[in-house]
Amino acid sequence: MIVVRAAAPEDREIVVSLLTGSWGGTAMVVHGVRHDADELPALIAWLDGGPVGLLTYVIAADALEVVTLDAALPRAGVGTALLAAAADTARASGADRLWVTTTNDNLDALRFYQRRGLRLTALAPGAVDEARKLKPSIPVIGDNGIALHDELTLELHPL
Numbered sequence: 816m817i818v819v820r821a822a823a824p825e826d827r828e829i830v831v832s833l834l835t836g837s838w839g840g841t842a843m844v845v846h847g848v849r850h851d852a853d854e855l856p857a858l859i860a861w862l863d864g865g866p867v868g869l870l871t872y873v874i875a876a877d878a879l880e881v882v883t884l885d886a887a888l889p890r891a892g893v894g895t896a897l898l899a900a901a902a903d904t905a906r907a908s909g910a911d912r913l914w915v916t917t918t919n920d921n922l923d924a925l926r927f928y929q930r931r932g933l934r935l936t937a938l939a940p941g942a943v944d945e946a947r948k949l950k951p952s953i954p955v956i957g958d959n960g961i962a963l964h965d966e967l968t969l970e971l972h973p974l
């Protein structure tokens with residue numbers, strides 16, 4: 816059974832390892848904002864005593880923004896459990912919406928979020944090309960062999 820818990824200070828190494836495993840490091844650039852994701856509040860998914868997923872977030876202006884979401888064990892319910900826990904966290908903090916930015920190549924994420932009720936609310940053409948100027952390690956060709964250029968915003972509202 817997957818259990819999701821808020822990351823504690825002693826989980827720092829796990830957070831860094833999950834972020835590095837997915838993104839090659841802990842620095843993220845999303846809609847022009849640079850985050851050190853290992854310093855953000857986070858939720859960790861556990862299965863059989865081991866970490867299997869991570870969600871980092873920011874709460875501001877009555878909304879929870881998912882900055883990163885990663886399932887180390889795909890298609891086992893990890894992403895769903897983390898997203899549900901993030902919605903609970905948002906509600907508990909008085910937020911009334913949850914939003915996330917993903918990229919035009921990430922068909923898995925676009926499907927995943929829409930299947931869980933999030934709606935597309937914005938398209939930022941060329942936003943990834945801008946982010947690449949701040950983080951040159953962002954690949955030119957992304958998932959599914961798709962050229963990586965744009966950001967899409969999805970939102971769950973009401974929670």
Ligand SMILES: CC(C)(COP(=O)(O)OP(=O)(O)OC[C@H]1O[C@@H](n2cnc3c(N)ncnc32)[C@H](O)[C@@H]1OP(=O)(O)O)[C@@H](O)C(=O)NCCC(=O)NCCS
Binds near residue numbers: 837883887893921
């Ligand atoms: C997007 C992402 C987080 C989804 O996480 P995930 O843990 O694979 O998602 P889930 O397992 O909860 O759900 C995925 C599918 O697997 C299915 N599934 C869940 N548990 C299952 C099981 N035990 N057996 C078979 N299928 C299962 C779900 O029903 C779901 O299908 P659906 O969308 O048709 O309902 C994951 O693909 C990922 O880490 N991607 C890389 C990082 C990324 O791009 N993050 C998002 C950008 S911020």
